[in-house]
Amino acid sequence: MQIKRKHQKLRVMNIRGLNKKYVAILHILIAGLMMSCASDSPKQDRIKVDVEDVASDEIVKSGVQTARQIFYSLPSPLETAMILKRSGAQYNPEILNPVENISRYSTTKSMALNLGIYSTDLSYASLFDQTPASIKYMTASKKLAEGLGILNAIDDKVIQRLEENVNNRDAIMDIISETFLNTNSILEENDRVAIGSIILVGGWVEGLYIATALVNQVGSSDNELVERIIDQKLSLSSVINLLKQHNHMPDIQSVMSDMKELEIIYDKVQISVSRIEVVSDSTSTTLHSKNVFSVSPAVFQELKDKVTEIRSKYIM
Amino acid sequence: MRPLIIILLTGALFFSSFSGSAQCKNFAKRVCRLELAPYIHDGNYNAAILTEGEDAELFKTFYAGQEYRLAVCGSEPLSKVEFQVMDVERTVLYTNAQNSYKLTWDFKVESTQQLIILVKVHDSTGSSDNVNSGCVAIMFGLKTD
Numbered sequence: 001m002q003i004k005r006k007h008q009k010l011r012v013m014n015i016r017g018l019n020k021k022y023v024a025i026l027h028i029l030i031a032g033l034m035m036s037c038a039s040d041s042p043k044q045d046r047i048k049v050d051v052e053d054v055a056s057d058e059i060v061k062s063g064v065q066t067a068r069q070i071f072y073s074l075p076s077p078l079e080t081a082m083i084l085k086r087s088g089a090q091y092n093p094e095i096l097n098p099v100e101n102i103s104r105y106s107t108t109k110s111m112a113l114n115l116g117i118y119s120t121d122l123s124y125a126s127l128f129d130q131t132p133a134s135i136k137y138m139t140a141s142k143k144l145a146e147g148l149g150i151l152n153a154i155d156d157k158v159i160q161r162l163e164e165n166v167n168n169r170d171a172i173m174d175i176i177s178e179t180f181l182n183t184n185s186i187l188e189e190n191d192r193v194a195i196g197s198i199i200l201v202g203g204w205v206e207g208l209y210i211a212t213a214l215v216n217q218v219g220s221s222d223n224e225l226v227e228r229i230i231d232q233k234l235s236l237s238s239v240i241n242l243l244k245q246h247n248h249m250p251d252i253q254s255v256m257s258d259m260k261e262l263e264i265i266y267d268k269v270q271i272s273v274s275r276i277e278v279v280s281d282s283t284s285t286t287l288h289s290k291n292v293f294s295v296s297p298a299v300f301q302e303l304k305d306k307v308t309e310i311r312s313k314y315i316m
Numbered sequence: 317m318r319p320l321i322i323i324l325l326t327g328a329l330f331f332s333s334f335s336g337s338a339q340c341k342n343f344a345k346r347v348c349r350l351e352l353a354p355y356i357h358d359g360n361y362n363a364a365i366l367t368e369g370e371d372a373e374l375f376k377t378f379y380a381g382q383e384y385r386l387a388v389c390g391s392e393p394l395s396k397v398e399f400q401v402m403d404v405e406r407t408v409l410y411t412n413a414q415n416s417y418k419l420t421w422d423f424k425v426e427s428t429q430q431l432i433i434l435v436k437v438h439d440s441t442g443s444s445d446n447v448n449s450g451c452v453a454i455m456f457g458l459k460t461d
Contacts (some may be wrong), residue, residue: 069364071374071454076358082458083379170460173356180359181349185341188361227380231428234377238430241375276429278409284383284422287409291380291427 072242074200075235077116078177080207081123087211087224091128095213096121097206097315099140104316108148109251112195113314115144116202119180124210126176131166138162138179145183148195153182194246201239201255202314208232209311212304226300230293233266258310265303269295339391340365340451348389348453351419355385355457363453368394368439374454375432383424385457388412388435394450395440402432 075083097117105111122137142154158179165171187196211229239259246252270293277288295303344363362374378384390397396417401410409431412418435452 069366069370069372071362071372073360073362073374073376073454073456075377075379076360078356079358079379079382079456079458082460083382086381086461170356173460177357177359181345181357181361184359184361185344185363188363189337189341224381228428231377231379234428234430238375238377273427273429276403276407276409284424285410287378287423287425287429289425289427289429 072238074204074238074242075207076180076200077119077123077203077207078173078180080120080203081127083228084124084207084211084214084225085127087228089211089214089225091124091130092214093125093130093133095210096124096133096137099136101315102140102143105144105147108195109198109254110314111144111147112198112251113202113205113255115141115148115183116199116204117206117311117315118144119199120203120206120210123173123176126169126172129169131162131172134172134176135159135162138176141179150183150186153186154179194249194252197242197246198251198255201243201259204232204235204239205307205311205314208307212307215300215304226295227293229300229303230269230271230295231291233269233271236263236266258313262303262306262310265299265306268299269293269303337365340453343389343391343451344453344455347391348387348419348455351387351389352385352455352457355383355422355459358456358458360456362455363451365449366390366394366435366437366452367449368437368447371434371436372452372454373432373434375430376456377428377430378425380425380428383422383459385420385422385459386433387420387453387455387457388433389419389453389455390437391451393448394437394452395448396438397452398436398438399454400434400436402434404430404432406432 097114099118102114105114118137118141122134122141125133125137138154138159142158145151145153158175161175162172165175183199184196187193187199208229211225215223215225215229236259240256240263243252243256243259247256272292274290274292279286279288340363341361344361348363349357364372366372386399386401388397388399398411398413398417399421400408400413401421401423402408410421410423412421415421433454435454437450437452440448
């Protein structure tokens with residue numbers, strides 16, 4: 001794809017000078033263009049902002065007006081489930097959103113939030129080798145994706161592939177990853193990225209809910225699950241920045257309001273982050289640093305209650 | 317005849333924007349995702365059409381104990397795509413410019429960190445009048461146990 005940098009000329013077309021056949025073709029194109037503009041843009045995962053830095057000589061020389069695209073990446077349902085398992089979480093099907101609740105979800109917002117919630121439940125079940133539950137949650141996710149008009153993101157073969165790979169966890173994770181990528185990219189392609197943001201936030205809330213539901217009390221500070229729950233303070237800033245990009249939409253505003261309530265509680269949690277030291281060997285690199293956090297049992301309980309309240313509202 | 321050509325060109329331009337995003341999706345799925353193996357792709361889609369001279373930033377929290385593979389890929393005709401990994405104070409921790417513009421970087425964090433991935437598309441055309449555009453995908457792989 002090449003773009004002419006200079007000497008671009010705009011020509012004004014006189015529609016009155018065209019015959020009816022041409023006007024009809026033009027109308028079709030304009031209608032298509034208007035339909036594309038009427039979607040839920042601006043983009044979910046990125047915004048264009050002016051570059052704050054001093055423009056480099058190269059850019060000044062070229063005369064191209066540069067804008068920087070900004071992405072905010074949330075932990076995907078798959079990453080959330082892996083973090084949960086790595087932190088010592090156990091599998092508890094009782095705390096997941098029952099698939100029977102699917103009939104309650106008829107609005108775009110509720111379908112998107114619960115597609116995210118079911119996606120996290122699906123990843124969590126899969127990581128603990130609960131294939132029948134995985135198939136159930138994949139089927140529910142498929143229905144919600146179709147309800148949102150995201151056709152072909154999860155086809156019938158996906159369920160069959162899950163069944164064929166019952167004993168191959170990596171293959172199952174790969175199938176799930178592929179369906180998330182399909183869903184996200186189809187929404188992006190159709191300029192419906194705000195829906196994608198709601199799905200991601202639903203999945204993130206579910207991960208936080210599962211984690212907090214598995215911790216009864218803040219005992220010792222060496223509880224890894226508690227550490228990961230506290231760490232979500234860092235992801236919450238990405239959640240809020242992601243939602244800000246579509247704050248003109250009522251569905252996004254209500255989710256944002258929930259996240260702001262969480263932020264008030266997270267603001268009571270202190271995290272100090274030390275300087276990062278990079279240590280590499282022949283195959284990999286570790287970024288060494290030490291985070292120190294402090295959270296009182298009362299604040300942790302407040303956080304747990306708020307997460308439960310928000311999640312209950314979403315699955316109702 | 318001339319107005320018809322103008323209309324058809326307008327239409328081609330309009331539909332090329334869809335085709336561009338579809339190509340970007342296919343590039344991310346069929347090319348960049350493969351760079352993550354044997355890590356499992358996290359499922360997120362971060363890709364955009366960038367023009368030479370443009371850059372992009374991605375903010376993400378990386379979790380303690382999890383091993384990651386970062387892949388940053390640029391489609392034809394883009395030449396060099398540089399990526400830098402920075403902390404929140406914008407100290408550069410890694411740049412692929414010092415590693416022959418390698419597409420991937422494997423790392424883990426001792427403590428959970430928010431990091432910034434800065435992607436720069438280098439200008440290959442020099443003083444030419446043309447600038448190239450192409451798809452740039454930023455993808456993350458997760459190491460399984």
